[in-house]
Amino acid sequence: xxxxxxxxxxxxxxxxxxxxxxxxxxxxxxxxxxxxxxxxxxxxxxxxxxxxxxxxxxxxxxxxxxxxxxxxxxxxxxxxxxxxxxxxxxxxxxxxxxxxxxxxxxxxxxxxxxxxxxxxxxxxxxxxxxxxxxxxxxxxxxxxxxxxxxxxxxxxxxxxxxxxxxxxxxxxxxxxxxxxxxxxxxxxxxxxxxx
Amino acid sequence: xxxxxxxxxxxxxxxxxxxxxxxxxxxxxxxxxxxxxxxxxxxxxxxxxxxxxxxxxxxxxxxxxxxxxxxxxxxxxxxxxxxxxxxxxxxxxxxxxxxxxxxxxxxxxxxxxxxxxxxxxxxxxxxxxxxxxxxxxxxxxxxxxxxxxxxxxxxxxxxxxxxxxxxxxxxxxxxxxxxxxxxxxxxxxxxxxxx
Amino acid sequence: xxxxxxxxxxxxxxxxxxxxxxxxxxxxxxxxxxxxxxxxxxxxxxxxxxxxxxxxxxxxxxxxxxxxxxxxxxxxxxxxxxxxxxxxxxxxxxxxxxxxxxxxxxxxxxxxxxxxxxxxxxxxxxxxxxxxxxxxxxxxxxxxxxxxxxxxxxxxxxxxxxxxxxxxxxxxxxxxxxxxxxxxxxxxxxxxxxx
Amino acid sequence: xxxxxxxxxxxxxxxxxxxxxxxxxxxxxxxxxxxxxxxxxxxxxxxxxxxxxxxxxxxxxxxxxxxxxxxxxxxxxxxxxxxxxxxxxxxxxxxxxxxxxxxxxxxxxxxxxxxxxxxxxxxxxxxxxxxxxxxxxxxxxxxxxxxxxxxxxxxxxxxxxxxxxxxxxxxxxxxxxxxxxxxxxxxxxxxxxxx
DNA sequence: TATGAATGAGGCTTCATTCAT
DNA sequence: AATGAATGAAGCCTCATTCAT
Numbered sequence: 001x002x003x004x005x006x007x008x009x010x011x012x013x014x015x016x017x018x019x020x021x022x023x024x025x026x027x028x029x030x031x032x033x034x035x036x037x038x039x040x041x042x043x044x045x046x047x048x049x050x051x052x053x054x055x056x057x058x059x060x061x062x063x064x065x066x067x068x069x070x071x072x073x074x075x076x077x078x079x080x081x082x083x084x085x086x087x088x089x090x091x092x093x094x095x096x097x098x099x100x101x102x103x104x105x106x107x108x109x110x111x112x113x114x115x116x117x118x119x120x121x122x123x124x125x126x127x128x129x130x131x132x133x134x135x136x137x138x139x140x141x142x143x144x145x146x147x148x149x150x151x152x153x154x155x156x157x158x159x160x161x162x163x164x165x166x167x168x169x170x171x172x173x174x175x176x177x178x179x180x181x182x183x184x185x186x187x188x189x190x191x192x193x194x195x
Numbered sequence: 196x197x198x199x200x201x202x203x204x205x206x207x208x209x210x211x212x213x214x215x216x217x218x219x220x221x222x223x224x225x226x227x228x229x230x231x232x233x234x235x236x237x238x239x240x241x242x243x244x245x246x247x248x249x250x251x252x253x254x255x256x257x258x259x260x261x262x263x264x265x266x267x268x269x270x271x272x273x274x275x276x277x278x279x280x281x282x283x284x285x286x287x288x289x290x291x292x293x294x295x296x297x298x299x300x301x302x303x304x305x306x307x308x309x310x311x312x313x314x315x316x317x318x319x320x321x322x323x324x325x326x327x328x329x330x331x332x333x334x335x336x337x338x339x340x341x342x343x344x345x346x347x348x349x350x351x352x353x354x355x356x357x358x359x360x361x362x363x364x365x366x367x368x369x370x371x372x373x374x375x376x377x378x379x380x381x382x383x384x385x386x387x388x389x390x
Numbered sequence: 391x392x393x394x395x396x397x398x399x400x401x402x403x404x405x406x407x408x409x410x411x412x413x414x415x416x417x418x419x420x421x422x423x424x425x426x427x428x429x430x431x432x433x434x435x436x437x438x439x440x441x442x443x444x445x446x447x448x449x450x451x452x453x454x455x456x457x458x459x460x461x462x463x464x465x466x467x468x469x470x471x472x473x474x475x476x477x478x479x480x481x482x483x484x485x486x487x488x489x490x491x492x493x494x495x496x497x498x499x500x501x502x503x504x505x506x507x508x509x510x511x512x513x514x515x516x517x518x519x520x521x522x523x524x525x526x527x528x529x530x531x532x533x534x535x536x537x538x539x540x541x542x543x544x545x546x547x548x549x550x551x552x553x554x555x556x557x558x559x560x561x562x563x564x565x566x567x568x569x570x571x572x573x574x575x576x577x578x579x580x581x582x583x584x585x
Numbered sequence: 586x587x588x589x590x591x592x593x594x595x596x597x598x599x600x601x602x603x604x605x606x607x608x609x610x611x612x613x614x615x616x617x618x619x620x621x622x623x624x625x626x627x628x629x630x631x632x633x634x635x636x637x638x639x640x641x642x643x644x645x646x647x648x649x650x651x652x653x654x655x656x657x658x659x660x661x662x663x664x665x666x667x668x669x670x671x672x673x674x675x676x677x678x679x680x681x682x683x684x685x686x687x688x689x690x691x692x693x694x695x696x697x698x699x700x701x702x703x704x705x706x707x708x709x710x711x712x713x714x715x716x717x718x719x720x721x722x723x724x725x726x727x728x729x730x731x732x733x734x735x736x737x738x739x740x741x742x743x744x745x746x747x748x749x750x751x752x753x754x755x756x757x758x759x760x761x762x763x764x765x766x767x768x769x770x771x772x773x774x775x776x777x778x779x780x
Numbered sequence: 781t782a783t784g785a786a787t788g789a790g791g792c793t794t795c796a797t798t799c800a801t
Numbered sequence: 802a803a804t805g806a807a808t809g810a811a812g813c814c815t816c817a818t819t820c821a822t
Binding site for chain 5: 638
Binding site for chain 2: 016087114118151154158159161162163168180184186188
């Protein structure tokens with residue numbers, strides 16, 4: 001920090017480098033699609049491919065880090081919802097909306113997210129977090145009689161993922177995702193006197 | 196070797212040849228995944244790449260043909276259901292089950308099916324057929340008060356597709372697809388006195 | 391003619407077939423460039439590739455035939471010039487203009503024409519015809535003191551070919567060919583009192 | 586093996602590697618023609634195709650580099666001529682001879698050179714250099730009354746190119762090029778008392 | 781004689797990843 | 802720790818040409 005010098009990177013630590021890569025990668029994912037060549041990302045970040053790999057051994061690792069670093073912060077989101085003092089049903093619904101938004105930050109994200117379910121990838125832990133939180137909200141909703149007892153957090157998560165994925169097909173008609181999510185909601189929600 | 200015999204295909208057997216390619220392709224799709232290299236398919240079918248391309252100019256065309264030729268025959272399936280003299284609700288449900296099965300014949304099929312919705316591909320016409328038939332069943336169900344008026348065939352189709360896709364993640368737990376489809380059903384079905 | 395009937399080709403003889411191919415090939419050469427795939431030509435002519443090859447064993451043979459059949463008729467052109475009763479210098483100049491035009495009928499024609507000089511191709515005889523005629527005009531011009539004695543018909547032919555070829559580079563500036571041909575003319579022409 | 590030695594190129598020798606590729610490419614161009622497959626060049630150079638492409642993104646780029654690296658050094662040639670203290674007419678003539686030699690280093694070179702005139706390719710800059718120098722010599726010649734005022738450097742360049750191209754047809758008879766160039770010279774040169 | 785299916789070599793290019801420095 | 806050159810397998814596709822009917 002004190003003795004910065006040469007051109008490229010302030011001679012500085014991996015820290016800064018890593019952050020820079022993440023920034024560039026995020027941009028690449030957004031603009032070039034989720035399967036940009038790793039080399040392209042490296043080049044755009046002004047690092048050698050090996051540096052990229054050192055920091056993120058697999059593409060999934062990179063994606064995962066980008067998601068954590070620059071995607072919507074679901075943890076905070078959950079906290080906000082919980083702090084909002086809304087009913088447990090509202091809370092669950094808002095949570096699912098947030099989750100859907102998170103799944104949509106990159107076109108094509110649903111696919112690796114699904115894979116993270118099938119096999120263990122770098123994204124898996126994050127996904128399990130999300131599922132766990134979903135379960136928390138769901139449990140509360142069940143407790144208050146707002147959700148069926150036989151529904152699981154994983155189902156809700158996967159259903160949401162599926163809806164987002166499907167909606168990706170119909171860019172023109174965003175309502176599709178809504179309608180599918182709507183259908184799904186009928187599947188988990190219990191009729192509610194005052195809702 | 197089965198269906199092929201002599202070394203060199205006699206000219207008239209172009210059809211036999213085509214059928215052979217379809218057979219091999221189906222096997223490849225099933226065993227090697229939906230994105231086997233075209234060249235590999237050609238090689239396994241003992242034809243030059245050009246022959247493959249002559250018969251099926253694009254991978255989608257091939258997939259489409261394979262589906263038509265060797266996948267479940269949905270047209271017949273629809274006829275059977277209609278002939279079965281079950282109620283329109285049952286009919287719709289059975290139809291959706293059939294559609295789901297069709298979507299599942301190859302691992303990874305949902306993706307190109309989804310794409311066929313976004314852009315016009317060789318699969319698109321077939322998909323539109325399926326959607327149209329879905330609409331037919333749905334209309335009947337609506338008429339009998341078994342389905343909500345605001346649901347469309349396309350939504351049901353896409354919802355089913357999404358469920359199949361999502362379930363692909365959990366090969367171990369097929370119940371997931373069921374549960375998602377169940378949720379969806381709650382979305383379109385109307386409560387039924389006698390159901 | 392009398393007994394024409396079915397769809398494609400009036401049931402008729404190779405003759406008609408050949409003519410049709412030539413017609414189509416000429417169009418292809420003009421529109422798609424001199425190196426259209428043989429298969430494309432065949433397809434556009436509604437014949438099998440083998441038929442094409444039967445009639446024209448090599449691409450050069452086809453090109454040669456097309457040139458003879460549909461290109462400018464240089465033989466007639468020569469006759470016209472000779473009948474025109476212009477001076478031998480004028481005659482030579484007009485002839486060279488005609489030759490240049492002939493070389494320009496298809497973009498890219500100069501190349502095979504040049505090759506026909508290097509090795510014997512189907513175009514060679516025609517080219518030698520043209521050279522012979524050039525020599526005739528040149529001889530006359532020499533006799534009348536309009537051309538240098540040490541220039542040969544082949545040189546004039548090749549010079550013209552070169553100029554046409556070079557001009558192909560500068561589609562925007564057709565004057566280039568003129569200027570080069572002009573330079574060349576200074577090379578063969580003798581100063582002329584009354585010209 | 587000559588210039589290469591150990592099995593694996595040490596990293597710093599990227600330049601050596603590049604040089605090696607150029608050497609091999611030059612040989613390939615000379616022996617196999619100007620349109621050798623890129624892969625063949627790569628193979629002969631013992632590098633992967635990607636390495637070749639990394640160094641020379643297009644075939645033209647490679648050709649251009651080979652020309653610069655291993656072809657006649659026209660810049661030096663021009664300097665030599667200028668230093669020679671010959672008359673401007675001689676200078677121009679010698680320059681054109683040098684240019685012709687340069688155009689002849691690879692069989693088939695005229696074609697890409699011509700293309701470089703029609704569209705911008707990797708060769709274009711070099712060609713424009715040559716044309717500019719030609720113009721310089723030509724201007725001097727004009728000043729001394731040795732060349733017609735209406736001739737341009739570009740015409741001379743293209744005329745020379747055309748002559749070299751044409752001569753390529755008659756490998757047996759190199760005199761053809763000479764004669765064509767001779768004709769051209771009559772086109773630009775002014776009669777000279779003391780010539 | 782015409783057909784058009786089949787051949788199969790071969791061109792181009794890209795990518796994830798490793799390795800020497 | 803960073804670099805970026807190198808790898809080499811692999812994908813896609815096309816074309817002139819032949820062959821069985």
